[in-house]
Amino acid sequence: MTFTNEQLERYSRHIILSEIGVKGQKKLLGAKVLIIGAGGLGAPAALYLAAAGVGTVGIADADEVDLSNLQRQVIHTTADVGRAKVESAAETMKEINPDVTVNTYRTFVDSSNIMGLISGYDFILDGTDNFPAKFLINDACVLAGKPFSHAGIIRFKGQLMTYVPGEGPCYRCVFEEPPPPDAVPTCRQAGVIGAMGGVIGSLQAMEAIKYIIGKGELLTGRLLTYDALKMEFRKITLPKRNSCAVCGINPTILMPFDYEQKECDLK
Amino acid sequence: MADFIIDETVDITDVVCPVTFVKAKVALEELDEGQILSIKLNDGEPVQNVPRSIKEEGHQILRLQDNSDGTYSLIVRKVGE
Numbered sequence: 136m137t138f139t140n141e142q143l144e145r146y147s148r149h150i151i152l153s154e155i156g157v158k159g160q161k162k163l164l165g166a167k168v169l170i171i172g173a174g175g176l177g178a179p180a181a182l183y184l185a186a187a188g189v190g191t192v193g194i195a196d197a198d199e200v201d202l203s204n205l206q207r208q209v210i211h212t213t214a215d216v217g218r219a220k221v222e223s224a225a226e227t228m229k230e231i232n233p234d235v236t237v238n239t240y241r242t243f244v245d246s247s248n249i250m251g252l253i254s255g256y257d258f259i260l261d262g263t264d265n266f267p268a269k270f271l272i273n274d275a276c277v278l279a280g281k282p283f284s285h286a287g288i289i290r291f292k293g294q295l296m297t298y299v300p301g302e303g304p305c306y307r308c309v310f311e312e313p314p315p316p317d318a319v320p321t322c323r324q325a326g327v328i329g330a331m332g333g334v335i336g337s338l339q340a341m342e343a344i345k346y347i348i349g350k351g352e353l354l355t356g357r358l359l360t361y362d363a364l365k366m367e368f369r370k371i372t373l374p375k376r377n378s379c380a381v382c383g384i385n386p387t388i389l390m391p392f393d394y395e396q397k398e399c400d401l402k
Numbered sequence: 403m404a405d406f407i408i409d410e411t412v413d414i415t416d417v418v419c420p421v422t423f424v425k426a427k428v429a430l431e432e433l434d435e436g437q438i439l440s441i442k443l444n445d446g447e448p449v450q451n452v453p454r455s456i457k458e459e460g461h462q463i464l465r466l467q468d469n470s471d472g473t474y475s476l477i478v479r480k481v482g483e
Contacts, residue, residue: 140416143424151427158431
Protein backbone atom coordinates (compact mmCIF):
# COMPACT_ATOMS: atom_id res chain seq x y z
CA MET A 136 0.00 0.00 0.00
CA THR A 137 1.06 3.60 -0.58
CA PHE A 138 0.21 6.34 1.88
CA THR A 139 -1.85 9.27 0.70
CA ASN A 140 -0.71 12.76 1.70
CA GLU A 141 -3.61 12.77 4.19
CA GLN A 142 -2.40 9.55 5.76
CA LEU A 143 1.16 10.86 5.91
CA GLU A 144 -0.16 13.85 7.79
CA ARG A 145 -2.45 11.83 10.07
CA TYR A 146 0.32 9.42 11.06
CA SER A 147 3.24 11.88 10.75
CA ARG A 148 4.05 11.80 14.49
CA HIS A 149 4.29 7.99 14.28
CA ILE A 150 6.21 7.83 11.01
CA ILE A 151 8.82 10.28 12.32
CA LEU A 152 9.64 7.88 15.17
CA SER A 153 12.52 5.62 14.18
CA GLU A 154 10.83 2.73 16.06
CA ILE A 155 7.73 3.04 13.86
CA GLY A 156 8.49 4.65 10.50
CA VAL A 157 6.60 3.60 7.40
CA LYS A 158 7.05 -0.09 8.12
CA GLY A 159 5.63 0.17 11.63
CA GLN A 160 2.66 2.24 10.51
CA LYS A 161 1.93 -0.31 7.80
CA LYS A 162 2.07 -3.03 10.46
CA LEU A 163 -0.43 -1.07 12.55
CA LEU A 164 -2.77 -0.61 9.59
CA GLY A 165 -2.56 -4.33 8.90
CA ALA A 166 -3.11 -5.39 12.52
CA LYS A 167 -6.27 -6.78 14.14
CA VAL A 168 -6.93 -6.19 17.83
CA LEU A 169 -9.95 -7.43 19.78
CA ILE A 170 -11.16 -5.51 22.82
CA ILE A 171 -13.40 -7.49 25.16
CA GLY A 172 -15.47 -4.99 27.16
CA ALA A 173 -16.27 -1.46 25.95
CA GLY A 174 -16.09 -0.04 29.47
CA GLY A 175 -13.65 1.83 31.68
CA LEU A 176 -10.59 0.08 30.21
CA GLY A 177 -11.88 -0.68 26.73
CA ALA A 178 -13.06 2.86 26.03
CA PRO A 179 -9.70 4.67 26.21
CA ALA A 180 -7.90 1.69 24.66
CA ALA A 181 -10.31 1.70 21.70
CA LEU A 182 -9.85 5.45 21.21
CA TYR A 183 -6.06 5.21 21.12
CA LEU A 184 -5.99 2.11 18.91
CA ALA A 185 -8.35 3.76 16.42
CA ALA A 186 -6.38 6.99 16.48
CA ALA A 187 -3.12 5.04 15.99
CA GLY A 188 -4.50 3.49 12.83
CA VAL A 189 -4.80 -0.10 13.98
CA GLY A 190 -6.53 -1.31 10.83
CA THR A 191 -9.10 -3.63 12.37
CA VAL A 192 -10.46 -3.29 15.88
CA GLY A 193 -13.05 -5.74 17.19
CA ILE A 194 -15.12 -4.76 20.19
CA ALA A 195 -17.27 -7.16 22.18
CA ASP A 196 -19.80 -6.11 24.81
CA ALA A 197 -23.43 -7.06 25.44
CA ASP A 198 -24.33 -3.96 27.46
CA GLU A 199 -26.01 -0.69 26.73
CA VAL A 200 -24.56 2.67 27.73
CA ASP A 201 -25.75 3.63 31.21
CA LEU A 202 -25.58 7.13 32.69
CA SER A 203 -23.29 5.79 35.46
CA ASN A 204 -20.79 4.65 32.80
CA LEU A 205 -20.02 8.14 31.54
CA GLN A 206 -17.83 9.07 34.52
CA ARG A 207 -15.06 6.88 33.01
CA GLN A 208 -16.13 5.33 29.69
CA VAL A 209 -14.95 8.24 27.59
CA ILE A 210 -15.84 6.76 24.19
CA HIS A 211 -19.58 7.24 24.90
CA THR A 212 -21.44 10.53 25.26
CA THR A 213 -24.58 11.55 27.13
CA ALA A 214 -26.56 11.22 23.91
CA ASP A 215 -25.48 7.55 23.70
CA VAL A 216 -27.22 6.51 26.94
CA GLY A 217 -29.42 3.51 26.15
CA ARG A 218 -27.55 2.61 22.95
CA ALA A 219 -25.53 -0.58 22.53
CA LYS A 220 -22.01 0.13 23.81
CA VAL A 221 -20.44 -1.54 20.79
CA GLU A 222 -22.41 0.66 18.39
CA SER A 223 -21.60 3.83 20.30
CA ALA A 224 -17.91 2.87 20.52
CA ALA A 225 -17.70 1.95 16.83
CA GLU A 226 -19.24 5.26 15.81
CA THR A 227 -16.74 7.30 17.84
CA MET A 228 -13.79 5.26 16.54
CA LYS A 229 -14.81 5.70 12.91
CA GLU A 230 -15.31 9.41 13.46
CA ILE A 231 -11.78 9.65 14.84
CA ASN A 232 -10.25 7.60 12.05
CA PRO A 233 -12.08 6.41 8.93
CA ASP A 234 -9.07 4.18 8.09
CA VAL A 235 -10.18 1.78 10.83
CA THR A 236 -12.56 -1.13 10.28
CA VAL A 237 -14.54 -1.76 13.46
CA ASN A 238 -16.12 -5.16 14.02
CA THR A 239 -18.84 -5.11 16.68
CA TYR A 240 -19.92 -8.13 18.72
CA ARG A 241 -22.94 -7.35 20.86
CA THR A 242 -22.74 -10.47 22.95
CA PHE A 243 -21.71 -11.81 26.36
CA VAL A 244 -18.38 -13.51 25.85
CA ASP A 245 -18.47 -17.05 27.25
CA SER A 246 -16.92 -20.44 26.65
CA SER A 247 -19.28 -21.14 23.75
CA ASN A 248 -18.17 -18.21 21.61
CA ILE A 249 -14.75 -17.01 22.80
CA MET A 250 -12.59 -19.26 20.62
CA GLY A 251 -14.42 -18.11 17.50
CA LEU A 252 -14.22 -14.46 18.58
CA ILE A 253 -10.49 -14.37 19.21
CA SER A 254 -9.47 -16.56 16.26
CA GLY A 255 -9.23 -13.75 13.71
CA TYR A 256 -7.23 -11.36 15.88
CA ASP A 257 -3.51 -10.77 16.49
CA PHE A 258 -3.81 -9.36 20.01
CA ILE A 259 -6.58 -9.39 22.62
CA LEU A 260 -7.29 -6.76 25.24
CA ASP A 261 -9.10 -7.80 28.41
CA GLY A 262 -11.26 -4.86 29.42
CA THR A 263 -13.71 -6.85 31.53
CA ASP A 264 -14.73 -6.17 35.11
CA ASN A 265 -15.14 -9.64 36.63
CA PHE A 266 -13.03 -12.66 37.50
CA PRO A 267 -14.93 -15.32 35.51
CA ALA A 268 -14.40 -13.31 32.32
CA LYS A 269 -10.73 -12.69 33.12
CA PHE A 270 -10.03 -16.40 33.64
CA LEU A 271 -12.04 -17.25 30.53
CA ILE A 272 -10.05 -14.80 28.38
CA ASN A 273 -6.77 -16.10 29.81
CA ASP A 274 -7.61 -19.75 29.22
CA ALA A 275 -8.90 -19.13 25.70
CA CYS A 276 -5.85 -17.04 24.73
CA VAL A 277 -3.44 -19.64 26.14
CA LEU A 278 -5.28 -22.46 24.32
CA ALA A 279 -5.44 -20.51 21.05
CA GLY A 280 -1.85 -19.23 21.36
CA LYS A 281 -2.93 -15.58 21.31
CA PRO A 282 -1.11 -12.76 23.11
CA PHE A 283 -3.28 -10.61 25.36
CA SER A 284 -3.19 -7.77 27.84
CA HIS A 285 -4.77 -8.42 31.22
CA ALA A 286 -5.86 -5.44 33.29
CA GLY A 287 -8.02 -4.67 36.28
CA ILE A 288 -9.04 -1.48 38.06
CA ILE A 289 -10.75 -0.76 41.35
CA ARG A 290 -11.00 2.36 43.54
CA PHE A 291 -7.64 4.16 43.15
CA LYS A 292 -5.72 1.08 42.01
CA GLY A 293 -4.99 -0.63 38.76
CA GLN A 294 -2.83 -3.43 37.43
CA LEU A 295 -1.83 -4.94 34.15
CA MET A 296 0.24 -7.75 32.68
CA THR A 297 0.90 -8.98 29.17
CA TYR A 298 0.79 -12.61 28.12
CA VAL A 299 2.71 -13.74 25.05
CA PRO A 300 2.62 -17.45 24.16
CA GLY A 301 5.85 -19.15 25.13
CA GLU A 302 7.13 -16.12 27.07
CA GLY A 303 6.50 -15.99 30.79
CA PRO A 304 3.46 -16.71 32.90
CA CYS A 305 -0.23 -16.53 32.10
CA TYR A 306 -2.83 -14.94 34.37
CA ARG A 307 -3.63 -18.36 35.86
CA CYS A 308 0.06 -18.91 36.72
CA VAL A 309 -0.24 -15.84 38.93
CA PHE A 310 -3.80 -16.23 40.21
CA GLU A 311 -4.71 -19.91 40.20
CA GLU A 312 -8.45 -19.54 40.70
CA PRO A 313 -10.96 -16.70 40.96
CA PRO A 314 -11.36 -15.50 44.55
CA PRO A 315 -14.45 -16.69 46.42
CA PRO A 316 -17.55 -14.66 45.55
CA ASP A 317 -17.73 -11.46 47.62
CA ALA A 318 -14.09 -11.72 48.72
CA VAL A 319 -13.31 -8.95 46.26
CA PRO A 320 -15.93 -6.34 45.44
CA THR A 321 -16.61 -5.44 41.84
CA CYS A 322 -16.01 -1.84 40.84
CA ARG A 323 -19.79 -1.50 40.74
CA GLN A 324 -19.84 -2.08 44.51
CA ALA A 325 -16.48 -0.54 45.36
CA GLY A 326 -16.24 2.44 43.05
CA VAL A 327 -13.39 3.45 40.79
CA ILE A 328 -11.80 6.75 39.89
CA GLY A 329 -12.62 7.48 36.25
CA ALA A 330 -9.10 8.45 35.23
CA MET A 331 -7.86 5.02 36.38
CA GLY A 332 -9.49 3.50 33.29
CA GLY A 333 -7.67 6.11 31.24
CA VAL A 334 -4.28 5.29 32.77
CA ILE A 335 -4.54 1.51 32.64
CA GLY A 336 -6.58 1.24 29.43
CA SER A 337 -4.06 3.50 27.66
CA LEU A 338 -1.23 1.28 28.90
CA GLN A 339 -3.07 -1.71 27.43
CA ALA A 340 -3.27 0.10 24.08
CA MET A 341 0.46 0.86 24.39
CA GLU A 342 1.25 -2.83 24.95
CA ALA A 343 -0.84 -3.78 21.89
CA ILE A 344 0.97 -1.18 19.75
CA LYS A 345 4.41 -2.30 20.97
CA TYR A 346 3.49 -5.92 20.24
CA ILE A 347 2.36 -5.00 16.72
CA ILE A 348 5.42 -2.92 15.82
CA GLY A 349 7.71 -5.40 17.58
CA LYS A 350 9.64 -2.79 19.57
CA GLY A 351 10.55 -2.43 23.22
CA GLU A 352 9.87 -4.69 26.16
CA LEU A 353 6.41 -5.96 26.94
CA LEU A 354 5.00 -6.58 30.41
CA THR A 355 5.50 -10.32 30.04
CA GLY A 356 6.30 -11.99 33.33
CA ARG A 357 5.80 -8.71 35.13
CA LEU A 358 2.70 -7.37 36.81
CA LEU A 359 2.56 -3.58 36.85
CA THR A 360 0.55 -2.15 39.72
CA TYR A 361 -0.48 1.48 40.09
CA ASP A 362 -1.63 3.11 43.30
CA ALA A 363 -2.93 6.56 42.41
CA LEU A 364 -3.27 7.82 45.97
CA LYS A 365 0.35 7.02 46.80
CA MET A 366 1.32 7.83 43.20
CA GLU A 367 3.29 4.61 43.04
CA PHE A 368 4.00 2.28 40.15
CA ARG A 369 5.48 -1.13 40.98
CA LYS A 370 6.63 -3.90 38.69
CA ILE A 371 6.50 -7.35 40.20
CA THR A 372 8.42 -10.09 38.40
CA LEU A 373 6.40 -13.29 38.20
CA PRO A 374 7.58 -16.70 37.07
CA LYS A 375 5.78 -19.14 34.83
CA ARG A 376 4.29 -21.92 36.99
CA ASN A 377 4.93 -25.48 35.76
CA SER A 378 1.86 -26.70 37.66
CA CYS A 379 -0.42 -24.13 35.98
CA ALA A 380 -3.70 -25.81 35.00
CA VAL A 381 -3.75 -24.24 31.54
CA CYS A 382 -0.17 -23.42 30.46
CA GLY A 383 1.78 -25.81 32.74
CA ILE A 384 3.50 -29.10 31.93
CA ASN A 385 0.41 -31.25 32.45
CA PRO A 386 -2.53 -28.95 31.75
CA THR A 387 -5.96 -30.03 32.96
CA ILE A 388 -7.83 -27.22 31.21
CA LEU A 389 -8.05 -28.26 27.59
CA MET A 390 -11.11 -26.22 26.62
CA PRO A 391 -12.43 -22.87 27.83
CA PHE A 392 -15.11 -23.09 30.53
CA ASP A 393 -17.26 -20.66 32.50
CA TYR A 394 -17.09 -20.00 36.21
CA GLU A 395 -20.46 -19.26 37.75
CA GLN A 396 -21.34 -15.61 38.02
CA LYS A 397 -23.38 -14.30 40.89
CA GLU A 398 -26.83 -13.14 39.82
CA CYS A 399 -26.34 -9.56 41.01
CA ASP A 400 -23.08 -9.27 39.12
CA LEU A 401 -24.68 -10.29 35.87
CA LYS A 402 -26.88 -7.24 35.76
CA MET B 403 29.49 16.85 -13.78
CA ALA B 404 26.95 14.46 -12.35
CA ASP B 405 28.79 11.87 -10.30
CA PHE B 406 25.61 10.02 -9.40
CA ILE B 407 22.48 8.63 -11.04
CA ILE B 408 19.18 9.55 -9.47
CA ASP B 409 17.08 6.45 -8.82
CA GLU B 410 13.93 8.16 -7.58
CA THR B 411 12.51 11.63 -7.13
CA VAL B 412 9.98 12.97 -4.66
CA ASP B 413 8.26 16.36 -4.59
CA ILE B 414 7.60 17.68 -1.10
CA THR B 415 6.67 21.21 -2.17
CA ASP B 416 2.96 20.36 -1.84
CA VAL B 417 3.10 19.68 1.92
CA VAL B 418 4.17 21.53 5.06
CA CYS B 419 6.18 20.59 8.16
CA PRO B 420 6.30 17.94 9.52
CA VAL B 421 4.81 16.12 6.52
CA THR B 422 7.69 17.43 4.37
CA PHE B 423 10.15 15.25 6.27
CA VAL B 424 7.67 12.40 6.57
CA LYS B 425 7.15 12.30 2.80
CA ALA B 426 10.91 12.33 2.21
CA LYS B 427 11.39 9.62 4.83
CA VAL B 428 8.72 7.46 3.19
CA ALA B 429 10.43 7.82 -0.19
CA LEU B 430 13.78 6.86 1.35
CA GLU B 431 12.30 3.80 3.09
CA GLU B 432 11.18 2.49 -0.27
CA LEU B 433 14.71 2.61 -1.71
CA ASP B 434 17.50 0.07 -1.31
CA GLU B 435 20.74 0.90 0.46
CA GLY B 436 23.01 3.02 -1.73
CA GLN B 437 20.25 4.24 -4.05
CA ILE B 438 19.90 7.95 -4.65
CA LEU B 439 16.84 10.11 -4.08
CA SER B 440 16.27 13.61 -5.39
CA ILE B 441 13.93 15.60 -3.15
CA LYS B 442 12.31 18.75 -4.51
CA LEU B 443 11.67 21.14 -1.63
CA ASN B 444 10.73 24.75 -1.06
CA ASP B 445 13.05 27.50 0.08
CA GLY B 446 12.72 28.66 3.67
CA GLU B 447 11.68 26.31 6.48
CA PRO B 448 11.88 23.07 4.42
CA VAL B 449 15.39 23.72 3.13
CA GLN B 450 16.51 24.61 6.66
CA ASN B 451 15.04 21.59 8.40
CA VAL B 452 14.61 18.66 6.01
CA PRO B 453 18.31 18.16 5.18
CA ARG B 454 19.18 18.19 8.89
CA SER B 455 16.46 15.64 9.74
CA ILE B 456 17.59 13.35 6.91
CA LYS B 457 21.19 13.59 8.12
CA GLU B 458 20.04 12.67 11.65
CA GLU B 459 18.50 9.50 10.21
CA GLY B 460 21.97 8.55 9.00
CA HIS B 461 21.60 9.18 5.28
CA GLN B 462 24.26 10.89 3.19
CA ILE B 463 23.56 14.30 1.67
CA LEU B 464 25.30 14.53 -1.70
CA ARG B 465 24.22 17.93 -2.94
CA LEU B 466 21.73 20.74 -2.51
CA GLN B 467 20.97 22.36 -5.87
CA ASP B 468 19.25 25.73 -6.18
CA ASN B 469 16.67 25.40 -8.95
CA SER B 470 16.42 29.23 -9.12
CA ASP B 471 12.62 29.08 -8.92
CA GLY B 472 12.18 29.13 -5.15
CA THR B 473 12.78 25.40 -4.93
CA TYR B 474 15.82 23.25 -4.26
CA SER B 475 16.75 19.69 -5.16
CA LEU B 476 18.30 17.76 -2.32
CA ILE B 477 20.26 14.72 -3.48
CA VAL B 478 20.49 12.00 -0.84
CA ARG B 479 22.15 8.59 -0.80
CA LYS B 480 20.26 6.05 1.31
CA VAL B 481 22.30 4.56 4.17
CA GLY B 482 21.09 1.49 6.06
CA GLU B 483 18.36 -1.03 5.23
